[in-house]
Amino acid sequence: MIKGIHHISMKCSTQEAYQKAKGFYCNTLGLTVFREWQEGILLDTGNGYVEIFCNGEGIPVKGAVRHFALLTDDADTLAAKIRAAGYEVFIEPNDIDIPSEPVYPIRMAFCTGPLGEEIELFQER
Secondary structure, three states: OOOOOOEEEEEOOOHHHHHHHHHHHHHHOOOEEEEEEOOEEEEEOOOOEEEEEOOOOOOOOOOOOOOEEEEOOOHHHHHHHHHHOOOOEEEEEEEEEEOOOOOEEEEEEEEEOOOOOEEEEEEEO
C-alpha cells in the first residue's frame, strides 16, 4: 500500500526563520516551489517534497527523526555550496560501503539546515 515518502515537514515560529529556510532550500539546494500558501510552502525534491510551515511555536527540539536524506549526484559540490552559504557541514563528504547484500556504495555528507534540522546529502556511487 505504501508507495513512498510524500514529504517531510518542518515548522518555524517566525517569518524571518521561514524566509531563511525558504532561501536555503530554494537558493542553496536548488529545490523548486511546488505549492505555496499563506502559512507554508511545499518544495519539490524530484521524488518527494519538503514542507515548511511558518506557524510553529516554541524552540525546535530533536525528536525521533534523526535526519532526512536528499539524493544528489554531487555531494562534494553541494556541501561546498552549503558551507559557502554559511551553514555547517558537520560530516564532510566521504565514501561508505553500506554492508548490505549486495553492498551499497555511497558518498555522503551531513549538514545542519536553517531550522536546526540535520540533512544527509546522499549520493549513490
